[in-house]
Amino acid sequence: MRPTAGLAKLSGATMMAAALLFPLEVRAQASNNGLSNLFGGIFSGPNAGPSQPAQGTDGPKPWSGEDGASGHPLMTAAAIRQAAANFDACVQSMWPDAARRGVTQENFQRFTTGLSPDLRIMDLMDSQPEFTKSIWDYLDILVNDNRLAKGKEVLAKYKAQFDATEKAYGVDRYIIASIWGIESNYSTQMGDRSVLQSTATLACIGRRQAYFKDEFLSALEILNRGDLRPEQLRGSWAGAFGPTQFMPTAFKRFAVDGDGDGRRDVVDNPTDLIASTANNLKKDGWQAGQTWGFEVAVPQGFNYMLADRAKAMTIAQWEKLGVVRANRQPFPHPAEKAYLLAPAGAAGPGFLMLQNYRVIMKYNPAEAYALAIGHFADRLRGGQPFVQPWPRQERELSRTERLELQQLLAQRGFYKGTPDGQFGGQTREALRNFQASIGAPADGFASSDMLERLRGR
Template identity: 80%
Template sequence: MRSTGTLRTNFFGVSLIALALLLPGAVRAQSSGNGLTNLIDSIFSKNATPPQAATGQGATGQDGAPPPWSGEDGASGHPLMTAAAIREAAGNFQNCVAGMWPDAARRNISRENFERFTAGLQPDLRIMDLLDSQPEFTKAIWDYLDILVSDARLAKGREILAKYKPQFDATEKAYGVDRYIIASIWGIESNYSTQVGDRSVVQSTATLACIGRRQAYFKDEFLSALEILNRGDLRPEQLRGSWAGAFGPTQFMPTAFKRYAVDGDGDGRRDVVDDPSDLIASTANNLKKDGWQTGARWGYEVVLPQNFNFMLADRAKAMPLSQWEHLGLKRANGQPFPQPAEKAYLLAPAGAEGPGFLMLQNFRVIMKYNPAEAYALAIGHFADRLRGGPPFVQPWPRQERVLSRAERLELQQLLAQRGFYKGTPDGQFGGQTREALRGFQASIGAPADGFATSEVLDRLRGR
């Protein structure tokens, strides 16, 4: 299920492009399979970063069709993303596809089916713009959660849980995975099958396998998509999804389908698109194989004490809940931790001004599904709400605004001038920027929470 996307690590905000499309499916492909699970790592600050981009359609023209390729160089600066390189690769597209036949044959794909499923295939060059987009504006984590964990989506989720109760019952018994988490993924990935994407997965993955900077990764996805069709699990008309190749209500990538898809109802096919039994069971199998702990929570909302050392808010610094309690952290609802020996790490997605969260093993499992903490937090919270839990107790600092890309670039440049930032300023915030910002905050006596605000930027400007 990890999908691939255009979105770069942005520690401080949720891309408005991803938000407008509500497409969690595309970032997972960026990060799965090829050791890229840190691509969207640590995406929080005063404001947080996105989930993925599942349908990835972007703006449309007056006729409703996706716009054509811009014809411009990609923003990444990669040599394979120049306009000239894209045109050259597009001109060789047919030869590239035909050249993958020996690899397809080694996967037991018949020559007849290879020819059938690739006949008339043309590249979708609009994907090149989506692969390399750099959104100028971002959206705050609280706005992101407001959109994804909405009353309407919760109501639909409860309908889904009731409608498919037998399937959820069977899946919980077989896999030990919480039905509310599965229903949450279904709701956030595709708004309960209403936003699954409409691009041909074969066309999208073939395009990316032959053109652009991710060819090696997408060659495997393309050949895996052909395997799915060759085996007969899905029909070509069912294999439609995001520009990145994620498909179905819970957004499987073709390689993830191969690893995790199961036949939930015993009909001989693994149909994660139109068969609820297969969809629910396959999603559960994914989580189970990634280490889901039956009966355990994903985490707890916590209240942080005054003058807390935010250097402890680090995924690598997991401690028993009892130790966190000793440091002054309390559950926001005032209840005790039921398993004090469980280890957790602290996430503070809005810094010193917002709620904190102690994240357990199951939160890490959700992040294997999609390596974005904003996404995993939305999934966990949505699941809690589906089972009847309340909203978060503590308020978000909604008065804060998100920095523009130009401001993020300026912040990095100013941190570099002061000797805090050693990287190359690019307007994209990751762990290195967070550490640099913490150093500056500590130097001026501010809480070293590593989250950017306009106030911090003004201090760097000397105002």
């Protein structure tokens, strides 16, 4: 679940968005290409790319045979072919490491014999989509009536398991049900790639070999222990599997045997799945009995330089600055600390984010994802849609335009990084400083108007 060494686990979260967005790969992909690719800057997490390839009657699409878009030397076509030719030797070279983890030689041979590289993954790892989705389109796709209805059915069907899990871990059942729904559409879209093949491919080929070697060896440990069978260990191209999309290393840290049958089956056993997901959130710092955040109305003329994850204040302090709940209800705990998020800038709704929102961000380091999880959980609980409108008249910048925006910010001395068309915290900070310099609301929102202002037109 949580990212390791800058790599987030690819979630099937977005799989829901199927062909529209980025099916099945938000956490692990978050390491590979840049979540911000997909939504033009609303993400503050590492990286992510498109996702599971479309599969037709002729099977998975083949590798393109082209250099990767990242420009990394290990992602050139020649380097990929050379590594693929050495794949068998690479896999066998990991036997001593597997043995140190308790994998038997018999099982190592059993699970690795016949493995072949899936080179299509190289295209997926380095894909850079030209167009992105806005946060409101993302939320519209993921938080919908059909998923809400299914979520309520799941909550009722597994009420006993949710009751026991809430009592044992103190984690809100609606958050767990939300993650389940958004990651895999309640177990209907979990990915169909062999986790062993995917992680072996990435451990031996491409630019993240050290990270994926750990994932591959962890997958072997799972099979060696007997928690899951090989046919259950199927998921995304980056190795995320199960209804709530565990990476193998996350499974090792967080999976629990909820029903005491001796196996930690987070794929087909709802008791283990619910308890393991709760254990993940609890160990990441979930605060029992607390919510994730509040939709807020921000006053005109507000200093958006304060809208920063590093600038947390008590809710009482935010109230003194004129920030109020969008539904005009009082805040339940004014002494709680929160930070202000304005994902669509001054023209959209604001949100005061609490500790539990930060915990969801550990599950997947993307602001839009965490907002979708929190909001979907509230809707499952019986809450209402967001009160304030999104600036739906705004269009998302293309990758070419995002690259140009970064280049123009760099020319003016605001952006110090290497322009790549991927928006993260550094781009947002640079844009804020530019906006402040021209007397515009410094909200860091990359609108087409801001691009025009940078162009000097």
